[in-house]
Amino acid sequence: MKAESNTAQAKKWFLKGLRDGxxxxxxxxxxxxxxxxxxxxxxxxxxxxxxxxLLCNASAGEYAGFEVIASHGSYIxxxxxxxIISARYMLMSVTLSQKLSPEVNTPQRLFVGFWVTDxxxxxxxxxxxxxxxxxNYGLAICSLSFWxxxxxxxxxxxxxxxxxxxxxxxxxxxxxxxxxIMPEGRKNKKVGVxxxxxxxxxxxxxxxxxxxxxxxxxxxxxITLLIAGAAAFIFPVKDDxxxxxxxxxxxxxxx
Amino acid sequence: xxxxxxxYILVMAGVSFLLRALPLTLIRKxxxxxxxxxxxxxxxxxxxxxxxxxxIMDASEHxxxxxxxxxxxxxxxxxxxxLFPTAIICSVIIFVFGLVLx
Numbered sequence: 315m316k317a318e319s320n321t322a323q324a325k326k327w328f329l330k331g332l333r334d335g336x337x338x339x340x341x342x343x344x345x346x347x348x349x350x351x352x353x354x355x356x357x358x359x360x361x362x363x364x365x366x367x368l369l370c371n372a373s374a375g376e377y378a379g380f381e382v383i384a385s386h387g388s389y390i391x392x393x394x395x396x397x398i399i400s401a402r403y404m405l406m407s408v409t410l411s412q413k414l415s416p417e418v419n420t421p422q423r424l425f426v427g428f429w430v431t432d433x434x435x436x437x438x439x440x441x442x443x444x445x446x447x448x449x450n451y452g453l454a455i456c457s458l459s460f461w462x463x464x465x466x467x468x469x470x471x472x473x474x475x476x477x478x479x480x481x482x483x484x485x486x487x488x489x490x491x492x493x494x495i496m497p498e499g500r501k502n503k504k505v506g507v508x509x510x511x512x513x514x515x516x517x518x519x520x521x522x523x524x525x526x527x528x529x530x531x532x533x534x535x536x537i538t539l540l541i542a543g544a545a546a547f548i549f550p551v552k553d554d555x556x557x558x559x560x561x562x563x564x565x566x567x568x569x
Numbered sequence: 570x571x572x573x574x575x576x577y578i579l580v581m582a583g584v585s586f587l588l589r590a591l592p593l594t595l596i597r598k599x600x601x602x603x604x605x606x607x608x609x610x611x612x613x614x615x616x617x618x619x620x621x622x623x624x625i626m627d628a629s630e631h632x633x634x635x636x637x638x639x640x641x642x643x644x645x646x647x648x649x650x651x652l653f654p655t656a657i658i659c660s661v662i663i664f665v666f667g668l669v670l671x
Contacts, residue, residue: 344657398616401613407588428586428589481629489658491621538615
């Protein structure tokens with residue numbers, strides 16, 4: 315009886331996830347196309363890029379990873395930069411761990427974790443009450459197939475499309491990054507100022523002697539540790555958890 | 570030295586997976602350390618800002634196009650345009666500037 319109702323619940327949430335994943339899939343498709351172009355420029359084949367998207371499920375993380383590959387960085391650099399850029403997923407996973415019922419077993423938790431993205435986190439963490447992991451599976455299978463497909467087509471069609479269109483599509487990712495950070499910058503003025511400072515320091519690092527000779531990945535790590543570290547020291551977030559959930563939902567989007 | 574692409578991908582995938590899976594499976598209690606939580610909170614904003622600028626300026630042939638795209642994207646996102654519209658706005662501006670400044 316109980317098992318039956320659990321199965322029905324699981325099915326209901328899975329289907330709801332598939333449906334709610336459609337708008338996310340549309341956004342992912344366009345953005346991952348641009349990511350595919352980055353992968354192509356880094357020298358990856360269509361199947362290598364597709365595997366990377368299927369295994370990593372990360373926009374900014376994959377972008378930075380492809381940059382590391384393009385610049386022939388070390389595996390350590392790759393591990394570090396992935397950890398730094400995807401650090402926010404840790405916070406999301408911590409939040410989701412509070413949202414799952416204790417009955418949810420370890421394999422299910424691993425699947426939920428594997429498919430944590432800004433958008434899936436945004437959708438699943440706003441579910442009232444406890445979270446059914448099947449909702450995450452539905453969201454992920456719907457949206458992330460288009461993530462992989464878009465990456466694949468970006469590599470393939472990036473060769474065929476005219477240069478000015480490829481350039482324009484490549485900028486989609488920067489637009490997406492802005493869409494992730496700016497809403498929080500508006501809500502929390504400290505974050506807004508930190509965004510501007512980060513851009514200024516990034517510009518300085520790209521032009522100044524010595525530091526400009528560092529690889530882009532290394533510069534990202536150094537600037538992030540410096541500014542986020544200083545910001546945490548100067549403006550520690552309140553302990554009521556409000557800022558934390560806001561941070562974790564930084565990439566949340568209604569599309 | 571030429572590194573193997575598949576090892577790169579495995580490192581990237583492995584680290585991504587560990588970051589996401591470990592908190593869900595191991596840490597059942599909330600992280601209490603205020604400094605660590607604050608640090609995690611600020612990380613994405615700094616990182617994404619750094620990755621966007623000045624890279625967006627150097628993304629096309631025309632620096633002015635990148636700057637216009639950045640400003641429009643920041644404004645659109647600030648006023649709640651959302652992920653997809655913001656990305657499209659940035660992209661269209663680069664494309665139009667490319668046609669006009671050719």
